[in-house]
Amino acid sequence: MKISNYSLNDLVWHFSQDYLKAYQHRFEHLPITHIVEDWASPCEQGVYKEEFSLWHPIKVDEELTFDNVEEALEVKLHDDIKQYFTAMYSDSLDASCSEGDLSLLFAWSSKDFSRLQENIIGHILMKTKLKQKLTIFFAITDDDDHIISLDNETGSVWVEKVGCDPHKKIADTLADFISQLTPRIPPKAIEND
Template sequence: MKISKNFLSDRVWHFAQDYLQAYQLRFQHLPITEKIADWPSPCEQGIHQEIYSLWQPIKVTEPLTFTNVETALELTLHDDIKTYFTTLYCDSLDASCEHGDLSLLFAWNSKDFARLQENIIGHILMKTKLKQKLTVFFATTDDDDHILSIANDDGAVWVEKVGCEPHKKLAQSLAEFLQQITPRIPPKA
């Protein structure tokens, strides 16, 4: 079943808002991340305890595309891959599902989006060299050797060991997968 771009964008945005709400409920402030002076983000909303930035997910308003990646690699990326990574700027969002803990990856700013594209190109080149099914990562797991990826041919969500073929299908689509996860907020110190 083909999922519309708007439906997936809405799912990504709603999960980010659920995470934000759960975080604020536990800590009574926005999420924090280490402040890096030369790595600003539209997500940043102020300073916390002098060394942290308060942040929140922000919808991307500038045009972000994967045209350069598709042209360089002479392929078309699945629409879900492009929609997911161009919906919002955000720090990673921790989540849980019945299969374990994970962190959803996003671009923090436009420079990070460019870096993300470079990493995706590297991943695709590795998959091509190994003659494996083409996937694109979108999350890390609590097992450093495993990632969650989207199959480029049909958009299904898989677990794969880095450098290996996907081995465990988690959902038919990214939108379906996002409905299966819940925010994982760190405990209070």
């Protein structure tokens, strides 16, 4: 896929659809997640084995913004991170790249988007307190101490250890990074499968 022909929103959406197809090919049903009674999502598409929701990513059809975060912290967030987190609602999507395995983070619902904003505020305050370069996380790795983040000034993508400055650049842009990912589907839908 030639990156220049697609917007970041398109790349994120295409990756989510590739993930969905690969998951359905392996398990012959939509992805599943544990049902949480007071954490409903427009992504949910029914019940699976009583304790799981079937789900799929959906495009956001309401206006989500980071205006409140930017005003409260007097900082301008990079447009790429704002586009990424407002493109769709989804559970996390597992992926692989040349650097290893990761999970892309998204908001599950508008309620979860508010929680995401609070987590980003906490991350920014930590970075400010530590006098570190401002980054915004958007993925976690299989190593609990490392996250994938976007450099707020340049838009480049980095690996960073939590609480530390980014230490390894892995893409020039978020679009470049998303375009190199492949879906990583679990070997089993649930532990008892």
